[in-house]
Amino acid sequence: MKPLQDSDAQVLFTVVDTNRHYLRTWMSWVEDTTTPADSEIFLQCITQQFAKGLSQHFAIFSEGQLCGVCGFNKLDTKNKIGTIGYWLIAPFTGNGIMTQCVSTLLNIGFYERNLHKIEIHCAEHNHKSRAIPERLGFLHEATLRDCEWLYDRYEDHAVYTLLSSEYRPNPLPENL
Template identity: 30%
Template sequence: MQEPFETPVLTAGDSLVLRPAELDDAERFLNLAAANIERLSHALGVWDPPKTVEDRRKLMAEDLKSVQNGDRHWWMIESEGQLAGTIDIHRIYYRVRQGFVGYWLGAAFTGRGIMTRSLQAVIDWAFTERKLIRIEIQSSIENRASCAVPERLGIRRESIRRQSHIVKDQTLDMASYAAFANNWPPEPPEKTTTDKNDLSRRRDSAATSHRI
C-alpha cells in the first residue's frame, strides 16, 4: 500500500471552499441530506440513510476509513460559509493512477455553477498535485444536470455502460466521462482521417448534385 495522501483545502473562486470531510460534519451533513432526500435517493439510490446524528457519525467514521487508507479524497463544499454539498474522488487505484468522482448539492445551491467550479478544482488538484492520470465520472444518461457538469468543462463522454447500475429495481444506462492529465483542460478532438475523407466525399457528392 502507498502512503496516504493528505486531502487539502481547495478554493474555487471567492466564496467557494472545498474542505476535507471530518467526523464533526456529521450533523450538518445529515441535515442537508435529509432536506434533499427525495432527489438524492432518486439520483444516487440512497434509500435508507441514517436518521440520527449518532448513526450518521458511525457511518461517517466508516466512510472516513477509506480516506485514511488513501483510497479516497472527500470534501464538503462550502458556499459563503454554508454547507452546499459534497464531492469526492473514490476508488483510487494507485498502480494505474486513476479514480472516480461523485458529487451532489442541496437544491438551494444548484443553478449557480458551484459543482462545475468544484469539479474543476478537484481535477486540477488531482492531476497537478496528486498525479493521477485519469478521472472518470459516471452518471445516468437520464440525469441531464449531472451529465452537464463534466460537459461544461469540455470533458468528453467516453462510453455508455448499458444497464450497469440499479436504483430501486430500475436498471440505468450510465454515461462515462473521462478527463486526462495529458489533455487538461481538454482540447477539442482533432479531425480523424475518416472525418476528413467523409467531408471530401460529402463535398464531391454536393458537387455532383449541383451538376445534375
C-alpha cells in the first residue's frame, strides 16, 4: 500500500479500463471513468480531501503492479468515525491481499487517527466484499435498503462496524 498521488492517474486509469467488465459488477463509478482525465480529477479530489482530513486513499500493489485501491472514503473527525472502501482486480482476489490491506487500515484508523468506530458498507450480494469485515471481526450492524443505484437496479448495503474497544489486532497468516 502506498498513498495515491496525482502522478498515479495514468496507471490507475489503465487498470480500471482493462478491468472494466469485472469492476462494473459492483462499482457504479466505473462507467464515469472513461478517460485518464477522469482519474486525474478523482486523484485531485481525494488529494484535496486528504489535506482537509476528510479521507485517505492508498494504491494497492502486488507483484509490482497496481491492482486495487483502498482507504477511508470518509473521515468524520468530529464523531471519530471512518468509512472504509476498497476494490481489487480479479487476478489478485482470493489471496488475502484485501484482508491484509483492511487490517492495515484498522491500525491506521484506531492507532494513528484515534477513531472510535470504523464502518464498511458492502452490496448485500457481494459476498467477496462482505467476507473482509466478517473475517476481521466486524459486526453486521444493519442492512440499508435500496441505498445505491447500480446501473439498472437498487442495491441494498450491508453495514459492518467495529468499535475501537472491540478491536483486537490479530497477526495475519504468513501466506497473506
